[in-house]
Amino acid sequence: MIEFENVIKRFDTFTAVDSISFTVPEGEVTVLIGPSGCGKTTSLRLINRMIEPTGGYIRVQGRPVKSFRPEELRRGIGYVIQSVGLLPHMSVRDNIGIVPRLLRWEKERRHRRADELLQMIGLDPETYRDKYPHQLSGGEAQRIGVARALAANPPILLMDEPFGAVDPLNREVLQKEFLKLQRKLKKTVIFVTHDLDEAIRLGDQIILMQAGAIVQHDTPERILAEPANQFVRDFVGTDRALKRLSCFSVEDYLQEAMTVPESELRQARRSGKLVSGSGIVWVTDHDGVLQAMQRVTGNPEGEPLSEPLSRIVPAEVGINSYSTLRDALSRILGQGLPAVPVIDDSDHVLGEIRLADIEEVNQSELTR
């Protein structure tokens, strides 16, 4: 838990942070967002004492940050910045192991931890541990930056626009991976960004700042549904309804999907079992891996199918369970289907998301 109490930071005459108070709950992602110069990065840097406040109190796990030696404090808080800051003269393994090294862990333990983390962020330790930062792509370097921050297993993670320098495609991948990781690790994360979509996607809570003050501190859903004032309304923009869909995980709107192994398709059709609420039956091989789809009319009488079986590439049609309803909607519209399958990493169908359900979610906002 991190607490801010009337924290002020002045640079000469400029007040960067103007008496703000908030609490970041344990195990959640709190996003600091706002236009440039609103004090979000300054607030973040006050936590690990990269800068010292002019006034007020900051407490980490109930203890004032001032009572720590700065280095000691920082070794206990993961820190990820946009430029990553991997040391070019050290291998990936040594970079990940740098905080453990500062904490005087033994070499063997550091190496084991580095491999463990590489595995966790989805990079093969064999391939990556001996690479040097200049041999990495931007996305890989960023992942390793996150791994480095996690190395000593700190309960708190500070992230300052960590995905800001990555291209949009990769950013989305990194965001999804981050969410996946966060669900497992349950760190207390403070995440600075100026990208509202990112904030909505990642944040359990959003703190919207303007000119050093907090304008609204709420869940993403409520920021979009009930902007506190005109500034917030302007900031979230006119496509609030669409953005709001990013607040909802597909997991919560998963509908049971009708799946049939391809070998049993004919049989199922004949016996009139080929029905689906969404109008689509997902056809798999006998290991349950998605192969094709079959539109059905919804008529249970087993009439001849007018539509042929169409082969699909699972990754192009399906979405994973870490996606949001917004992703689902975009996929549904892009594919021109009434529903899209939700698949796991090995292309097994977990369920489906239907257009009708998304419409319903949006309706519920309008009536609010």
Added chain:
Amino acid sequence: MKESSNSPPWRSYLVPAVVIVLFVLFVFDHEIQRAVLHALFPNTREIIYGRIPLSSLVVEHLVLVGLSSTMATLVGIVLGVFVTRPAGRDFLHIVRDLSSLAQTFPPVAVLALAVPALGYGFEPTVAALFIYSILPVLNNTISGMEAIPPDLTESSRGIGMTRWQVLFLSELPLAARVIAAGVRTSVVINVGTATIGAVVGAGGLGVVIIAGLVRNNTAFVFSGAVTAALLALLVDWVFSRAERLFFSPRLRT
């Protein structure tokens, strides 16, 4: 950064090996020395400087260079690091200017100034060479340190390094290549400059050269100058090998 792939590895040793052999034969084998000098200067009667053997002069020369360069390297790096710290940043300009100024002084003038203070002989020469050798080291240390992206020191601090750890774990390793290049330049120049030490009686290869100038004996001048030149080449090669050894291509930033 890679060694040219189409030439076998022994090629890179060929020239230095020849230089070493020539150097050793010329300096240590009197017969060869005599033969070479006689062939080049058939009309000179006294072709070998008799008072001190060339090999002892080489040793004296190396002591002069070694001592002054070691001190210059230490002082240059420490000073360079200091003026790039927040605490020493105020001195950055003055240190840079002073060191450039020192470089514009001819070494002989530095000697002339050092003699009244330190007397004749070894000490004033080491002092003059020391002052003269600081600049390349200092300059490169400052450039090397300033070329480090601020984000990198920032993130090093952010993950919990103390100021000393930032210096030794991230800044110096990153600046090392540039600093080493400065040291190499400094030492190589120093090997040449050290010959002026003979003017105030510090010994070294300058002794033969000065004797040759005084007595109008080109053979003396030649043997001193060529030996000093070969020595400089050798030192340069040793440094370049050391650089390759310590800084493999991965250090590229």
